[in-house]
Amino acid sequence: MIRVGKVRAGYGDGPDILQGIDLAASGGEIVTILGPNGCGKSTLLKCIAGFVRPRGGTVEMEGRNVGAVPVHDRIRNHGMGFVPQTDNVFSTLTVADNILLGARHMAPAARAARYEEVMSQYPSLASKQERRASALSGGERQILSLARALISSPRVLLLDEPSAGLSPAMMHEVFAAIADIRDRTGMCIVMVEQNAFEALSVADRAYVLSLGKVAIEGRADDLLADPAMRHLYLGGEPPPAAEPTPQPAAIS
Numbered sequence: 744m745i746r747v748g749k750v751r752a753g754y755g756d757g758p759d760i761l762q763g764i765d766l767a768a769s770g771g772e773i774v775t776i777l778g779p780n781g782c783g784k785s786t787l788l789k790c791i792a793g794f795v796r797p798r799g800g801t802v803e804m805e806g807r808n809v810g811a812v813p814v815h816d817r818i819r820n821h822g823m824g825f826v827p828q829t830d831n832v833f834s835t836l837t838v839a840d841n842i843l844l845g846a847r848h849m850a851p852a853a854r855a856a857r858y859e860e861v862m863s864q865y866p867s868l869a870s871k872q873e874r875r876a877s878a879l880s881g882g883e884r885q886i887l888s889l890a891r892a893l894i895s896s897p898r899v900l901l902l903d904e905p906s907a908g909l910s911p912a913m914m915h916e917v918f919a920a921i922a923d924i925r926d927r928t929g930m931c932i933v934m935v936e937q938n939a940f941e942a943l944s945v946a947d948r949a950y951v952l953s954l955g956k957v958a959i960e961g962r963a964d965d966l967l968a969d970p971a972m973r974h975l976y977l978g979g980e981p982p983p984a985a986e987p988t989p990q991p992a993a994i995s
């Protein structure tokens with residue numbers, strides 16, 4: 744579905760932020776991109792989406808090289824949906840208008856039908872269709888940005904930190920919604936995340952970036968169990984298992 748080969752990228756005349764990245768993601772899987780702040784996760788996602796033009800290497804979607812294809816064309820003709828890290832909803836527009844923005848290129852009848860389908864998937868939005876997005880909670884805003892990407896029925900969904908700024912409860916709700924999209928639609932989902940434990944819990948595979956390169960890649964459950972991964976990238980050891988309850992000393 745998505746294949747990134749030896750991609751190098753940077754900004755202006757600055758250095759290469761990405762120094763030869765290889766990544767692949769298939770339909771029906773969530774691939775998460777992890778790594779410290781500033782290591783290039785968003786830059787990599789923007790290369791896949793087409794907002795940043797790689798200096799070298801290739802980006803393929805569904806077997807076709809999309810290196811020279813602009814963003815809007817990837818959305819219309821290559822089945823791509825993209826949710827940016829920040830500013831992903833328009834606060835002054837209603838929930839309905841935010842979602843319909845994702846379907847501007849569709850014929851009116853198809854757009855209306857898809858709108859109803861998306862609404863039926865997200866009852867928490869359906870009850871607030873005419874509210875302004877500014878009146879939504881952080882989690883509801885993230886669901887709204889997902890819904891806008893989904894209305895065009897993408898086959899590839901690119902998400903930049905969908906859990907940013909959310910409480911643990913809301914984060915779980917958003918991750919559950921993403922897992923549900925994968926399970927229901929078989930979509931190919933690439934998700935940049937800071938919350939590594941939680942992202943690995945929902946993802947199928949992961950790439951950890953460091954200094955512009957892929958430092959670690961593998962199955963998410965293998966990485967969760969890997970002591971080196973925990974030490975270097977997951978903020979140390981997970982909480983220790985509960986101590987056995989002390990038994991009262993035997994009375995002799």
Ligand SMILES: Nc1ncnc2c1ncn2[C@@H]1O[C@H](COP(=O)(O)OP(=O)(O)OP(=O)(O)O)[C@@H](O)[C@H]1O
Nearest residue numbers: 754760778779780781782783784785786787828937
């Ligand atoms: N538009 C830009 N112009 C110039 N430099 C940029 C631009 N966007 C990002 N950078 C630089 O590229 C590097 C990687 O940034 P990027 O946003 O890809 O990191 P990230 O891994 O997504 O970080 P975070 O976890 O903080 O979101 C940083 O040093 C950043 O300052």
Ligand SMILES: [Mg+2]
Nearest residue numbers: 784785786828
């Ligand atoms: Mg980022």
